[in-house]
Amino acid sequence: MSGAGTDSTKAWPEGGPVVILVEPQLGENIGSAARAMGNFGLSRLRLVNPREGWPNPKAVTFASGADRILENAELFPDLRSALAGVSFVAAATARERGMQKTVLGADAVVAEMAGRIAGGENVALVFGRERTGLYTEEVSLADVILTLPVNPAFASLNLAMAVAVVGYEWFKLASGGALPFQQPDRYPIADxxxxxxxxxxxxxxxxxxxxxxxxxxxxxxxxxxxxxxxxxxxxxxxxxxxxxxxxxxxxxxxxxxxxxxxxxxxxxxxxxxxxxxx
Known part of the structure; x- marks a missing residue:
């Protein structure tokens, strides 16, 4: 199912960071995250022990046409195994974890990842459970902490929203910030x-x-x-x-x-x- 503004003749971007969802609770959130990935040129999805099992028909519904991402999604029993072949990891969290680890915003993370991808590395963005986020032990497996400048009085983002924000920063960098279209100059300026x-x-x-x-x-x-x-x-x-x-x-x-x-x-x-x- 294609949405407004979608051009099915265009090729999907290749490469980009791997997106890892750790124990996502709802198929709807997996599908919405896949949709956000498709919007912003991310195509590689790894799932760690989804609570409702896999495949999940609700995920397909909420992906709204990003079926290829779900079809190619890889399933893993834990985060350690999901990080196979990855050399640089950013763990998304809204909480300070009391560990000596570099904390970066989304723009800085994707800039770091773009350079590493250009050098042939495989990199990953890790997002946690909807209710509890990532466990501290899981965050310890990452190279850097990824966090966003959100309202501290209400800092918890929906899983798909978090993926969308980081995906937006990735695609803005990868595309040079080019907008998909401009207002055409249909009429000449009056002399x-x-x-x-x-x-x-x-x-x-x-x-x-x-x-x-x-x-x-x-x-x-x-x-x-x-x-x-x-x-x-x-x-x-x-x-x-x-x-x-x-x-x-x-x-x-x-x-x-x-x-x-x-x-x-x-x-x-x-x-x-x-x-x-x-």
């Missing part, structure tokens, strides 16, 4: 002749509408109006739209005036007819 013609139009109609109540202040007010439009960076399409808006306002006012005049004339004729009948 000065277009802009001056619009100024003539709006100033003429404002004058007709008695907007400039003081002849002395009119030059200053006119400059202010022009500067408003100068700051916007109007396109030719914008100018055409603004011309149309001004014209519609003027014609609408004239139409209302004509209708009002016709109604009053009709009322006068009716009044005259009534007087004649009397």
């Amino acid at each position: 000065k002749a277009d802009l001056f013609a619009f100024f003539d139009h709006i100033e003429r109609e404002l004058d007709e509408a008695l907007f400039f109540r003081s002849e002395q202040k009119k030059p200053v007010t006119t400059r202010n109006i022009r500067n408003i439009f100068h700051r916007v960076g109007l396109t030719r399409q914008d100018i055409a739209t603004l011309h149309g808006m001004v014209t519609a306002l003027v014609e609408g006012r004239r139409t209302r005036e004509e209708r009002t005049a016709a109604r009053l004339a009709g009322e006068r004729r009716t009044s005259t007819d009534d007087e004649t009948a009397d």
Whole structure:
């Protein structure tokens, strides 16, 4: 199942850190974590003794199309065995563990990992149980502690959210922060002749509408109006739209005036007819 913005013709990124989930309790969280991995270019998932067993149909549902990550997920009985072939490990935790170990944020961790991957190393991000996180013994197996600047009064993140935050930092670094698309320049910027013609139009109609109540202040007010439009960076399409808006306002006012005049004339004729009948 593909979501909005998904292009199935694009190749999935290769490489990146291994993501290890230690004793995840719910299939829904495994699936959501896999979805977050897919969003941010991570594809290698290792599961340590998931509580509900494996495979898990709920994980497939919550992965929302990241099926390949689940299909290729590797299962291990404990964290030690899951770290096979890995040379650098970051353990995610929100708690200080009282051990002499470097503590890094997500951006610093992925920068360290990117350099090591470029050098041919295999690296891993380790996330713990939903309720209790990683045990201190498990954290001791890591090279560095990974933590996030969260509200200390409510520091516990959902498992998939934690994976998403770190995955975001990874993909931002790996992609150079390039956004998937930019607003296309469908219309060229208006040239000065277009802009001056619009100024003539709006100033003429404002004058007709008695907007400039003081002849002395009119030059200053006119400059202010022009500067408003100068700051916007109007396109030719914008100018055409603004011309149309001004014209519609003027014609609408004239139409209302004509209708009002016709109604009053009709009322006068009716009044005259009534007087004649009397």
